[in-house]
Amino acid sequence: MSPYTIESTAGPLILSAALRRAAREHGRHWHWSYCYQCATCSAGCPVASVRPEFSPRRLLRAAALGVEGVLSDPALWLCAGCHACVERCPQGVDVADALAWLRQQARAAGKLHPAYRRQAEAVARHGRLYPVDDFENENRADLGLPPLATDLPGARRAAALGEHP
Amino acid sequence: MSGRLAWFLGCTVPARAPGYELAARRVAAALDLDLVDLPAAGCCGYPVKEDRPDAALLLAARNLALAASAGTDLVTLCSACLGTLARAAQQLESDPGLMTAVNKRLQSEGLVFEPGPRVVHLARLLYERLGAAGITARVTRPLTGATVAVHYGCHYLRPSRLYGHGEPVEAPVSLTRLVEATGAVAVGYSEPGLCCGGGLLGVDEEAAYALAARKLGAMRAAAAGAVVLICPFCAIMYGANQKKIERATGESFGLPVLYYPQLLGLALGMTPAELGLDHNPVRAEAWLARIGWREGNRHAV
Numbered sequence: 001m002s003p004y005t006i007e008s009t010a011g012p013l014i015l016s017a018a019l020r021r022a023a024r025e026h027g028r029h030w031h032w033s034y035c036y037q038c039a040t041c042s043a044g045c046p047v048a049s050v051r052p053e054f055s056p057r058r059l060l061r062a063a064a065l066g067v068e069g070v071l072s073d074p075a076l077w078l079c080a081g082c083h084a085c086v087e088r089c090p091q092g093v094d095v096a097d098a099l100a101w102l103r104q105q106a107r108a109a110g111k112l113h114p115a116y117r118r119q120a121e122a123v124a125r126h127g128r129l130y131p132v133d134d135f136e137n138e139n140r141a142d143l144g145l146p147p148l149a150t151d152l153p154g155a156r157r158a159a160a161l162g163e164h165p
Numbered sequence: 166m167s168g169r170l171a172w173f174l175g176c177t178v179p180a181r182a183p184g185y186e187l188a189a190r191r192v193a194a195a196l197d198l199d200l201v202d203l204p205a206a207g208c209c210g211y212p213v214k215e216d217r218p219d220a221a222l223l224l225a226a227r228n229l230a231l232a233a234s235a236g237t238d239l240v241t242l243c244s245a246c247l248g249t250l251a252r253a254a255q256q257l258e259s260d261p262g263l264m265t266a267v268n269k270r271l272q273s274e275g276l277v278f279e280p281g282p283r284v285v286h287l288a289r290l291l292y293e294r295l296g297a298a299g300i301t302a303r304v305t306r307p308l309t310g311a312t313v314a315v316h317y318g319c320h321y322l323r324p325s326r327l328y329g330h331g332e333p334v335e336a337p338v339s340l341t342r343l344v345e346a347t348g349a350v351a352v353g354y355s356e357p358g359l360c361c362g363g364g365l366l367g368v369d370e371e372a373a374y375a376l377a378a379r380k381l382g383a384m385r386a387a388a389a390g391a392v393v394l395i396c397p398f399c400a401i402m403y404g405a406n407q408k409k410i411e412r413a414t415g416e417s418f419g420l421p422v423l424y425y426p427q428l429l430g431l432a433l434g435m436t437p438a439e440l441g442l443d444h445n446p447v448r449a450e451a452w453l454a455r456i457g458w459r460e461g462n463r464h465a466v
Contacts, residue, residue, distance in 0.1 A: 046359055046360045046362075046376055047360075047365065047376075050372045050375040050376060051369065051372050078365065078368060078369060080363075080364035080373075080376075081364045082319040082323065082360035082364065084319075084323065084358065084360070086326075087323055087324065087325060100214075100215075107216065112215065112216060115367030115368050116216050116367070117216055118367075119216070119367070120215075120216035120217060120220070122212070123213050124220075127207040128175075128176040128207050128208045129176035129177065130176055130177075130180035132180075140179070143183055143187055144187070145179075145186060148174075148204070149205060152205065154227055154273075154274040154276075155206075155207025155208055155224060155227065157273070157274075158220060158223040158224045158227050159207075159220050159223075159224055160220065161217065161219055162217045162219055162220055163217070
């Protein structure tokens with residue numbers, strides 16, 4: 001059960017005016033307020049079909065109301081980014097982008113999923129997700145593939161932008 | 166649009182799908198598509214976007230700037246790279262303030278983002294430049310008897326607003342036509358638009374495998390002999406993880422997974438070894454034998 005639904009809330013439901021304001025402000029970019037809760041997004045969501053606790057419809061409404069628990073809901077990280085909902089929303093809400101914005105708010109609250117931190121760290125270290133060394137380039141040469149750069153200082157620096165020291 | 170083309174390999178293709186890169190390069194050369202390499206190209210930004218979107222945008226922008234300075238469009242093999250780079254280009258082009266801020270940061274590398282370079286997936290490029298008829302005209306060894314399940318994946322098609330490809334996302338045709346141009350039959354199967362689950366792998370492995378298992382099951386039920394796809398993440402789910410999924414679900418799929426350029430290369434008369442098929446995690450020998458491919462008769466029909 002999601003931590004922000006009324007049924008599951010043991011204590012008081014905490015509403016955050018700041019979250020509500022921010023959702024309204026940023027929601028303009030993806031027509032958030034046009035959502036009339038038809039649940040086309042949730043019904044067609046591949047992740048929801050195997051993880052019913054992931055409901056884009058519910059996440060969007062909870063955030064629009066400013067329900068603070070939404071930012072610590074682990075379901076927030078279950079979006080696979082397939083964009084099926086974006087294509088199907090009859091109101092033109094960019095559901096995927098709205099959820100990405102919510103994950104950014106969660107990140108700002110120190111709740112980034114560790115899998116994403118690890119990925120970002122790898123790119124900041126190598127400029128790409130996987131390091132390339134001379135051994136790798138020998139294997140590529142054996143296949144007839146051109147060598148890759150073993151260091152990408154520009155990409156490393158770009159990937160480190162905003163990184164915590 | 167410049168007309169000149171550069172490969173954008175990304176991270177995952179060279180590291181985990183060398184056969185895809187090899188086949189793509191060979192097929193492009195055989196079809197007289199001239200592509201250059203951009204040695205300084207790095208990560209597209211996709212793996213960084215959840216942690217730090219600004220860094221992800223900067224990574225994408227520097228790749229686009231490299232293309233701009235080389236006067237090329239970017240041809241991707243990975244659909245996540247496609248989506249990330251196309252999205253960044255759109256964001257930068259529609260927001261002059263953002264473009265200025267990004268260019269200030271790119272200065273240290275002597276790079277400038279300028280509107281222009283188009284980001285296109287290799288499959289889209291083949292469909293636009295040659296089309297199914299153009300491919301068929303070059304086929305020397307039609308893959309008669311091959312029955313395959315075509316998997317488009319998500320970011321080749323969606324979000325459609327970003328790409329303007331004009332094909333219906335719920336019933337796409339481009340990759341199917343390209344596959345049929347080789348002489349193979351593309352079988353219909355249930356839930357063709359279902360996501361591979363790759364984007365979920367790091368967060369919820371079990372859910373990711375459940376999605377992949379459903380798709381592999383649908384393909385098997387449609388009597389597909391192999392899967393044909395165009396994204397290394399989808400291939401990791403259906404190919405590299407197929408054994409794990411079989412163990413987790415108790416089902417048996419045994420479906421070889423081919424990248425489209427590998428399928429096309431076979432139809433152009435290239436050998437499985439030339440197309441790096443031996444680098445694919447699910448062995449394809451039995452399938453190749455079933456479709457009548459034999460060493461020595463590469464030009465036989």
